[in-house]
Amino acid sequence: MTTLxxxxxxxxxxxxxxxxxxxxxAACLLGCGATCSRLEKNVQRMSHRWGMNxxxxxxxxxxxxxxxxxxxxxxxYISSIGKGVVSYEKITLLSKLSWKVADRGIGxxxxxxxxxxxxxVANANRWWVLVAVSCANASFCRLFGGDLAAMAVVFxxxxxxxxxxxxxxxxGCDTRLIFAVCAFVSSVLAAAGFLFHIGSTPDVAxxxxxxxxxxxxxxxxxxxxxxxxxYVCFFSRLMDAIVLTCCLSAGLCxxxxxxxxxxx
Amino acid sequence: xxxxxxxxxxxxxxxxxxxxxxxxxxVIHLNHGAHHxxxxxxxxxxxxxxxxxxxSDTNIDSYDDAEDF
Amino acid sequence: xxxxxxxxxxxxxxAAIGFSAISNPPRNAYIYCxxxxxxGHSTRFFLMQPSVGxxxxxxxxxxxxxxxxxxxxxxxxxxxxxxxxxxxxxxLPMIPGIYAYxxxxxxxxxxxxxxxxxxMHYFYLFADNGLTCLFIILGMVAGAVIPIFLLKHISFRxxx
Numbered sequence: 091m092t093t094l095x096x097x098x099x100x101x102x103x104x105x106x107x108x109x110x111x112x113x114x115x116a117a118c119l120l121g122c123g124a125t126c127s128r129l130e131k132n133v134q135r136m137s138h139r140w141g142m143n144x145x146x147x148x149x150x151x152x153x154x155x156x157x158x159x160x161x162x163x164x165x166x167y168i169s170s171i172g173k174g175v176v177s178y179e180k181i182t183l184l185s186k187l188s189w190k191v192a193d194r195g196i197g198x199x200x201x202x203x204x205x206x207x208x209x210x211v212a213n214a215n216r217w218w219v220l221v222a223v224s225c226a227n228a229s230f231c232r233l234f235g236g237d238l239a240a241m242a243v244v245f246x247x248x249x250x251x252x253x254x255x256x257x258x259x260x261x262g263c264d265t266r267l268i269f270a271v272c273a274f275v276s277s278v279l280a281a282a283g284f285l286f287h288i289g290s291t292p293d294v295a296x297x298x299x300x301x302x303x304x305x306x307x308x309x310x311x312x313x314x315x316x317x318x319x320x321y322v323c324f325f326s327r328l329m330d331a332i333v334l335t336c337c338l339s340a341g342l343c344x345x346x347x348x349x350x351x352x353x354x
Numbered sequence: 355x356x357x358x359x360x361x362x363x364x365x366x367x368x369x370x371x372x373x374x375x376x377x378x379x380x381v382i383h384l385n386h387g388a389h390h391x392x393x394x395x396x397x398x399x400x401x402x403x404x405x406x407x408x409x410s411d412t413n414i415d416s417y418d419d420a421e422d423f
Numbered sequence: 424x425x426x427x428x429x430x431x432x433x434x435x436x437x438a439a440i441g442f443s444a445i446s447n448p449p450r451n452a453y454i455y456c457x458x459x460x461x462x463g464h465s466t467r468f469f470l471m472q473p474s475v476g477x478x479x480x481x482x483x484x485x486x487x488x489x490x491x492x493x494x495x496x497x498x499x500x501x502x503x504x505x506x507x508x509x510x511x512x513x514x515l516p517m518i519p520g521i522y523a524y525x526x527x528x529x530x531x532x533x534x535x536x537x538x539x540x541x542x543m544h545y546f547y548l549f550a551d552n553g554l555t556c557l558f559i560i561l562g563m564v565a566g567a568v569i570p571i572f573l574l575k576h577i578s579f580r581x582x583x
Contacts, residue, residue: 123446125507177447178508185505189583219444226441229434230516233464250369257372278365285362297521304520307446310511313564339527348361353528354548 105165107198109157113167116153119184123176126320132188139192150326176307183208223302224249231298239289247299251276266337273300273341281349303338305331435464435516443512452509460513463491481558488566496570522556
């Protein structure tokens with residue numbers, strides 16, 4: 091994340107540090123997958139406490155934030171939104187930080203210290219996530235009417251696919267490529283039901299084997315922004331989600347084609 | 355039917371190979387780490403005067419955990 | 424019927440825990456995600472039963488999401504977590520993933536089959552799945568967000 095200060099009119103003003111902090115804060119919050127309404131509320135809450143007025147333009151990849159203090163001195167910052175992982179834990183902590191500022195009146199320096207600590211909060215343990223996602227997808231298979239054999243197949247296919255996803259994410263591969271490859275691997279492995287005649291619902295196994303890749307949070311955030319009137323964010327998040335869904339569908343279609351299984 | 359089974363086996367084998375490679379890599383890396391640790395112990399005798407050895411063990415553990423993410 | 428209902432709730436809870444793990448929720452949010460998703464998904468299951476509500480998937484999802492939204496907003500101050508941190512993960516089991524990729528599948532089939540009859544059939548599948556997917560998500564978000572905005576004094580103060 092980089093922050094660019096675009097105005098030097100108030101070099102010594104109180105808006106300088108606060109504006110820089112709020113730009114970083116906003117970029118981090120949006121990068122963690124917060125909705126635009128949450129972002130606006132949290133930033134306004136802090137800036138009012140610090141006696142400033144904040145206006146924001148939220149673009150797909152940048153946040154443009156203008157901070158005006160009581161004397162009318164304005165600083166403008168443009169902050170890049172990092173391509174981070176969705177983390178509701180960080181969103182929760184960042185929201186708590188905004189209330190700490192609003193209720194306890196902590197200063198910018200202290201807020202920055204807490205903020206730096208929040209940024210370093212680790213994500214959930216990767217092995218726990220791997221097992222949890224595999225169990226979840228197997229349960230999903232059950233919800234769609236799969237039998238125990240199909241659940242077992244989906245569990246293994248998801249575990250392999252998600253492990254691959256973690257590896258590829260770790261090595262910095264393109265997300266779209268990751269989605270296509272993982273969907274392909276999971277769907278091919280889930281075709282074991284058809285190939286080796288495991289269970290009575292092999293079609294459910296193959297249909298649910300890639301559902302762990304569907305970018306649900308991105309879809310939900312997109313429509314939330316739409317309801318809120320943030321149409322630019324809505325379109326950008328929706329496009330992100332659609333592109334990822336297309337990539338996973340492409341991987342799935344290829345997997346089904348090579349396994350000679352029809353989708354419809 | 356034969357081609358589908360061949361492709362399935364190829365994909366499954368590739369996944370198995372990746373998992374086994376990663377496990378081996380991890381084991382070798384750990385061994386390498388231990389080896390390295392021993393070398394440092396041998397090389398810098400003055401550390402024995404200052405710090406009683408356990409610190410470097412915990413350092414290696416935490417480094418390995420951090421790499422998991 | 425009742426055991427199917429319970430089974431649906433149980434598996435929806437497991438699915439919610441697993442899928443929410445991807446989005447790194449706070450640790451104490453898992454239990455709320457599981458509980459709310461179980462209630463939400465089984466509500467949808469109940470409403471869609473031919474003998475009960477016989478609703479189609481779009482209104483059923485919207486009503487279920489409304490239930491999920493109300494629960495999430497009411498529980499958020501207790502958990503000291505913003506409502507969306509377990510509201511959105513609890514909605515994940517209801518995301519129409521299969522419709523989403525069938526939309527794309529229909530599109531691909533449209534491109535492959537050039538004869539008018541086949542094309543129309545696959546275009547129908549593309550449009551049907553796409554519209555269903557779109558309106559399920561829209562309905563779900565509308566249902567889930569209404570409680571957040573109606574109960575603003577609770578929902579935006581949960582972490583206070």
